[in-house]
Amino acid sequence: MSLSKRIPMFVLRLLALGASVSATLIMLTSHDTAQVFNIKFEAKYSNSPTFKYFVLINAIASGYTFILMFFPSKSSYGHLILVLDLIMGLLLDSSVSACIAIGQLGKKGNNHAGWLPICGQVPKFCDHITGALVSGFVAAIIYFFILLYSIYNLFTLKA
Amino acid sequence: MSLSKRIPMFVLRLLALGASVSATLIMLTSHDTAQVFNIKFEAKYSNSPTFKYFVLINAIASGYTFILMFFPSKSSYGHLILVLDLIMGLLLDSSVSACIAIGQLGKKGNNHAGWLPICGQVPKFCDHITGALVSGFVAAIIYFFILLYSIYNLFTLKA
Numbered sequence: 001m002s003l004s005k006r007i008p009m010f011v012l013r014l015l016a017l018g019a020s021v022s023a024t025l026i027m028l029t030s031h032d033t034a035q036v037f038n039i040k041f042e043a044k045y046s047n048s049p050t051f052k053y054f055v056l057i058n059a060i061a062s063g064y065t066f067i068l069m070f071f072p073s074k075s076s077y078g079h080l081i082l083v084l085d086l087i088m089g090l091l092l093d094s095s096v097s098a099c100i101a102i103g104q105l106g107k108k109g110n111n112h113a114g115w116l117p118i119c120g121q122v123p124k125f126c127d128h129i130t131g132a133l134v135s136g137f138v139a140a141i142i143y144f145f146i147l148l149y150s151i152y153n154l155f156t157l158k159a
Numbered sequence: 160m161s162l163s164k165r166i167p168m169f170v171l172r173l174l175a176l177g178a179s180v181s182a183t184l185i186m187l188t189s190h191d192t193a194q195v196f197n198i199k200f201e202a203k204y205s206n207s208p209t210f211k212y213f214v215l216i217n218a219i220a221s222g223y224t225f226i227l228m229f230f231p232s233k234s235s236y237g238h239l240i241l242v243l244d245l246i247m248g249l250l251l252d253s254s255v256s257a258c259i260a261i262g263q264l265g266k267k268g269n270n271h272a273g274w275l276p277i278c279g280q281v282p283k284f285c286d287h288i289t290g291a292l293v294s295g296f297v298a299a300i301i302y303f304f305i306l307l308y309s310i311y312n313l314f315t316l317k318a
Contacts, residue, residue: 047271050260079314086245086306093249094256101209101257102264106272112206113265115274147245154313155238 005153012149013069016142020061020092023135027055030128034121043118043125050102051129057095058136061088061143082150089143096136103129164312171308172228175301179220179251182294186214189287193280202277202284209261210288216254217295220247220302241309248302255295262288 027045034041045051065088068081106126109117119126186204193200204210224247227240265285268276278285 041271043271048269049263079310082310083307086303086310090249090252090303093252097253097256098260101260104208105261105264105274110207112202113274113277115264115272118272144245144249148242151238151241151245 009146009149010069012142012146013065016139016146017062017065017069019135019139019142020058020065023132023139024055024058024062026128026135027051027058027132030125030132032122032125032128036121041121043122045129048102050098054095054099054132054136057091058139061092061139064088078150078154082147082154085143085146085150089140089147092136092140092143096133096140099129099133099136103133168305168308169228171301171305172224175298175305176221176224176228178294178298178301179217179224182291182298183214183217183221185287185294186210186217186291189284189291191281191284191287195280200280202281204288207261209257213254213258213291213295216250217298220251220298223247237309237313241306241313244302244305244309248299248306251295251299251302255292255299258288258292258295262292 030043030045030051032043034043045055064084071077071081103126105115105117106129107117107119109115189202189204189210191202193202204214223243230236230240262285264274264276265288266276266278268274
């Protein structure tokens with residue numbers, strides 16, 4: 001890959017790294033306590049398997065993106081990196097989508113299932129989760145652009 | 160694209176079509192009622208925005224896949240179709256991931272948030288949801304293979 005093509009890719013990876021590191025840290029530090037009917041109620045990310053999955057995937061994405069930023073871009077690895085990028089993009093998409101579904105439930109509840117909203121009791125926790133989801137969503141979108149840019153480069157190489 | 164490359168792609172799309180149509184229909188017909196403390200309790204897919212999103216995405220995937228099966232494979236559309244396939248794959252991944260998060264909650268509940276499991280009350284509903292999620296997961300996996308196959312074809316074309 002030529003230098004003129006490496007620089008936009010480096011910038012995209014740097015942005016993705018920033019977003020996934022932010023998502024991981026904001027989710028890890030989400031914490032709030034509330035007192036309901038004398039029962040102390042503690043909200044933290046590790047109470048939900050979905051939020052734990054989010055932290056895991058965003059931590060993996062951070063490490064992967066960091067390594068790829070300094071990876072020598074030999075064309076022989078091009079197809080492997082494209083497939084790995086695709087898998088990373090799908091995993092980020094999956095973790096954000098799952099957390100948005102749970103976050104929506106925390107905010108609105110579901111009266112059909114008898115699940116009450118919890119954001120009124122633990123607003124600080126919900127703000128953190130929202131921040132983490134925005135960062136994770138940005139990371140997933142940047143991976144979409146990384147994939148588009150790789151596909152574009154393949155086609156211009158061919159033409 | 161040559162005929163020897165078109166046939167595997169046609170088969171992949173046929174499988175994806177079967178999976179996404181099944182996912183849509185199984186989710187649409189998921190329904191059960193229960194009586195808890197003399198209150199009639201009705202479970203259907205439209206009670207959850209996440210399940211509605213799942214139906215929408217799988218219906219779109221069914222229509223898109225059907226059209227693509229009979230689309231003339233001119234190479235000038237190749238890059239557009241690859242990008243559309245990527246978007247479809249990401250949307251399917253997103254809808255399945257979100258529903259797995261909600262389904263896990265329906266099965267296990269979350270005692271930290273005070274959300275009780277509901278599958279004990281409406282087992283028929285939960286079985287349908289499980290079936291829909293398996294079909295949706297299969298559709299997402301097949302789209303991953305469609306993307307891999309397209310990328311593979313691009314590289315062999317180039318070499």
